[in-house]
Amino acid sequence: MTAALGDRSLLPDLEVPLYLDHAAVGPTPAPALAAGIAAMQSIGRLGTGALPGLMETTEAARQAVGALMGARGADVALLGNTSAGVIAVAWGLDWAAGDRILLFEGEFPANVSPWLRAAEHFGLEVRWARAGDFAGEPQEALLGLERELIRGLRLVAVSAVQFQTGLAMPLGALGALCRKHGAELFVDGIQALGARPLDVGAMGIDYLAAGGHKWLMATPGIGALWARDWGRLEPRLSSWLSHEEPLRFLGGVPGRLNYDQPLALGPARVEGGLWNAAGQAVLAASCGLLAEVGLESIAQHVDVYLDLLEAGLLARGFGSARTTTAEGRSSLLSVVVPKDVAVIPLADALRARGLALSTPDGWLRFAPHWPNGLREVPMVLEAVDAALEEVRG
Numbered sequence: 447m448t449a450a451l452g453d454r455s456l457l458p459d460l461e462v463p464l465y466l467d468h469a470a471v472g473p474t475p476a477p478a479l480a481a482g483i484a485a486m487q488s489i490g491r492l493g494t495g496a497l498p499g500l501m502e503t504t505e506a507a508r509q510a511v512g513a514l515m516g517a518r519g520a521d522v523a524l525l526g527n528t529s530a531g532v533i534a535v536a537w538g539l540d541w542a543a544g545d546r547i548l549l550f551e552g553e554f555p556a557n558v559s560p561w562l563r564a565a566e567h568f569g570l571e572v573r574w575a576r577a578g579d580f581a582g583e584p585q586e587a588l589l590g591l592e593r594e595l596i597r598g599l600r601l602v603a604v605s606a607v608q609f610q611t612g613l614a615m616p617l618g619a620l621g622a623l624c625r626k627h628g629a630e631l632f633v634d635g636i637q638a639l640g641a642r643p644l645d646v647g648a649m650g651i652d653y654l655a656a657g658g659h660k661w662l663m664a665t666p667g668i669g670a671l672w673a674r675d676w677g678r679l680e681p682r683l684s685s686w687l688s689h690e691e692p693l694r695f696l697g698g699v700p701g702r703l704n705y706d707q708p709l710a711l712g713p714a715r716v717e718g719g720l721w722n723a724a725g726q727a728v729l730a731a732s733c734g735l736l737a738e739v740g741l742e743s744i745a746q747h748v749d750v751y752l753d754l755l756e757a758g759l760l761a762r763g764f765g766s767a768r769t770t771t772a773e774g775r776s777s778l779l780s781v782v783v784p785k786d787v788a789v790i791p792l793a794d795a796l797r798a799r800g801l802a803l804s805t806p807d808g809w810l811r812f813a814p815h816w817p818n819g820l821r822e823v824p825m826v827l828e829a830v831d832a833a834l835e836e837v838r839g
Contacts, residue, residue, distance in 0.1 A: 447476065447477050448738070449475065449735040449736075449738050449739050449816065450739070450816075451739060451743060451744070451747045451816050452747065452816075452817070452818065452819035452820060452821075453817060453819070454817045454818075454819070456475040456476050456477065456735070456817065457473050457475060457476070457817055458476055459476070460473045462800060462801075462802045463800035463801075463825075464800055464801040464802065464822055464825060464826055464829065465802045465814075465817075465818070466801065466802055466803050466812045466813055466814050466818065466826070467802040467803050467804055467813055468641070468660055468661055468663075468777070468813045468814065468815040469609065469612075469637060469660060469661075469777075469778050469804060469811060469813035470660070470804045470813070471659050471660065471666070472640075472659065472660050472661055472662065472663035472664075472815060473663065474663055474664060474665055474728060474732065475663060475731075475732060475735055475817075477731055477735065478663065478664065478728045478729075478731035478732040478735065479728065480731075481727040481728055481730065481731035482665065482724040482725065482727045482728040482731075483724075484727065485500060485503060485723045485724045485726075485727035486723070486724050488500070489723065496723075500721075500723045500726075500727075503723065503726055503727045503730060504524065504721060504726050505519065506730040507524055507726040507727070507729045507730040507733070508520065508522045508524065508670075508713075509730075510729065510730045510733035510734055510737070511524075511639075511658075511662070511670045511729060511730075511733050512670075512672065513733070513737060514639060514640060514644065514662075514733055514736060514737065514741065515635070515639060515644045515645070515646050515654060515672060516644060516645035516646055516647055516648065517646050517647070517672050520712060520713075521672055521673060521674075521676070521712070521713065522670050522671070522672050522713055523670065523671045523672075523673075523713030523714070523716050523717050524668065524669075524670055524713075524717060524721060524722075524726055524729075525655075525669050525670065525671055525716070525717065526667055526668065526669060526722065527657040527659075527666070527667065527668075527669040528556050528557075528634055528636045528655050528656055528657040528669055529556045529560065529657075530655075530669060530671070531653075531654075531655025531656070531669060531670070531671035532556060532557055532560045532561070532603075532632075532634065532655055533560045533683075534655075534671055534679065534681070534683075534716040535632055535653050535655070535671070535673075535679065536560040536561050536563070536564040537560070537564055537567075537682050537683065538678075538679035538680055538681055538682060538716065539600075539601070539678065539679065539680075540678075540680055541564070541568040541569075541570060541600070542568075543568065543569035543570075544569065544570070544571060545568070545570050545571070545600040545601075546570065546571045546572075546573055546594075546597075546598055546599050546600055547561055547565065547570055547571070547572055547573070547599065547600055547601045547602070547603065548572075548573045548574070548575060548591070548594055548599050548601070548602045548603070549561055549562075549572060549573070549574055549575075549603055550574070550575050550576065550577040550603075550604055550605070551574055551575070551576050551577060551578075552576065552577040552578060552608060552610060552611075553577060553604075553605050553608070553609075553634070554605060554609045554634065556634065556636075557603055557604075557605055557632075557634040561603055570600075573594055573599070575587070575590065575591060575594070577604075577605075577608050577613065577615065578608075578611070578613070580613060580615055580616065580774070581611065581613050581767070581769055581774060584616055584619075584773075584774070588616070588619055588620075588623065591620070591623060592623050592627070595623055595624065595626075595627035595629055596627060599624075599627070599629045600629060600630065601629060601630045601631070601632055602620065602624055602629055602630070602631050602632070603632040603633075603634070604617075604620060604631070604632070604633060604634070605633070605634040605635075605636075605637060606633050606634065606635045606636075606637060606638035606639075606642075606644070606654075607637035607638045607642075607776040607777075607778060608637075609637055609778075609806055610767075610780060610806045610807050610809050610811075611767035611778075611780045611809065612767060612768060612775070612776045612777075612778030612779060612780050612811070613767070613769065613774055613776070614638070614642070614773065614774050614775055614776040616773065616774075617631075617633060617649045617650075617651065618648065618649045618650065620650075621649045621650020621651055622650055624650060624652075625650050630652040630653070630678075631650060631651050631652050631653075632651075632652065632653045632654075632655075633646075633651050633653065633654045633655075634655060634656070635654045635655065635656040636655075636656040636657050636660055636661075636669075637660065637661070637776065637777075637778065638656075638661070638776065639654075639656040639661060639662060640656075640660070640661030640662040640663065640733070640736050640741070641661040641741070641744065641745065641748070641776070641777040641815065642741060642744075642745050642776065642777065643741045643742055643745065644741075646672055646674070647674075651672075651674070652673070652674045652675075653671065653672065653673050653674070654671070654672045655669065655670070655671045655672075656669055656670055657669035658670070658725070658728075658729045658732070661777070661815065662729065662732055662733060662736070663732045663735070663736070663815070664725065664728045664729040664732045664733075665724075665725050665728050665729075667722055667725050668722050668725030668726060668728065668729050670729075671713070671716065673713070676711060676712050676713060676715060677711060679715065679716065681709060681715045681716050683716075683718070684709060684715060684716070684718065685718040685719045686719060687714060687717060687718060687719055687720070688709055688710060688714060688715045688716070688717065688718060689707040689708065689709055689710060690707055690708050690709070690710050690711070691707060692707070692714075694707075736816075739816050744815070744816045745777065747816060748777045748814055748815065748816075748818075749772075749775065750820060751814050751818060751820055751822075751823060752768070752775075752777070752779045752812070752814070754820065754823045755779060755812060755823050755826060755827070756768055756779055756781075758823065758826075758827040758830075759779075759781050759827075759830070762784070762827075762830060762831070762834070763784035763785075764781040764782065764783060764784060764810075765781060765782040766779065766780075766781050767779075767780040767781065767782075767809065768780070777813060777814070777815070778811055778812070778813050779811070779812045779813070780806075780809040780810065780811045780812075781809065781810050781811075781812075782808075782809065782810070783810055784834070786838065787834060787837045787838060788837070789805055789808055789809075789810055790805060791837050792810065792833055792834070792837050793805045793810060795832075795833035795836050795837055796829055796830065796833045798833075799829040799832060799833060800829070801826060801829050812826075
């Protein structure tokens with residue numbers, strides 16, 4: 447089966463007529479679901495004998511997700527979700543008391559809570575910036591960040607795309623500033639990876655974590671963490687597969703059960719124990735479909751979709767958070783509702799008309815992906831008209 451822009455045929459079981467909620471959970475395409483089922487069936491047929499094939503799937507998943515971020519698969523760890531990646535870095539760096547980190551107000555809690563806990567435990571100083579400042583005057587916001595960097599920062603943690611407003615952060619500029627002033631850049635990439643082209647090397651990113659259940663269209667419970675230099679991380683939470691030769695003792699030769707083996711130098715040092723075989727199979731297949739369509743083509747397709755949808759919503763009295771510059775745009779469109787209606791009743795009325803969307807912190811958020819066809823836009827606006835009429839009574 448082939449993936450194509452605007453074609454829902456790989457989502458035959460999706461019951462929602464107008465699915466615009468990929469920023470929350472992306473429905474998994476049939477070929478990816480089949481790959482996950484096949485992985486589980488192999489365990490049912492072969493038991494232990496399935497492990498060699500599942501190990502090959504693990505490597506395929508590393509390569510597939512790495513390719514979408516412009517990275518080598520050998521530098522990608524496969525974890526449970528974005529949070530696991532944030533935690534691995536927040537608790538793995540060799541912090542010194544008094545190190546300063548910078549976080550952004552308005553971020554999703556997954557990229558805030560682990561840093562605050564690490565700051566409390568290691569005695570770090572937390573500095574704050576406003577993500578929204580990058581929407582209005584990005585150059586001024588970058589100057590403000592540089593002033594903090596000049597005062598001394600160990601790390602900057604930022605989301606590639608802000609989950610409430612859809613603002614795409616200037617990762618390349620942030621990475622360049624961090625390098626200039628000797629800081630590291632951590633990126634929560636879940637709202638960008640799979641939706642937009644990314645190049646962790648060119649952007650000067652040091653760490654990028656992302657879950658697979660949104661734009662990658664995999665399943666909950668699988669995600670990835672990329673690190674520029676795994677040697678910088680001391681895995682304080684490691685397990686038996688975190689070592690260089692963790693399987694030596696299973697080879698039938700006595701005396702190889704050695705608990706003093708050094709930790710692996712690569713991503714295995716944070717992966718821990720046995721892996722999510724089905725999730726990795728789904729991830730490898732779903733990333734393959736994204737690569738087949740092409741992230742650049744997907745981004746252009748979604749931009750046209752959102753251009754049409756935004757124009758229709760503005761004409762109906764909505765206010766858009768979307769920036770006027772292409773650099774600040776993502777695959778999310780967040781709007782404020784007209785003053786005479788409330789967002790939750792309106793969202794409920796839209797859902798009742800077959801439209802899937804989210805309402806993060808009072809915004810009405812639309813998030814289409816490659817299966818969404820441009821022919822849907824008039825139907826979405828018709829649903830909006832009917833929902834407005836209902837809510838207004």
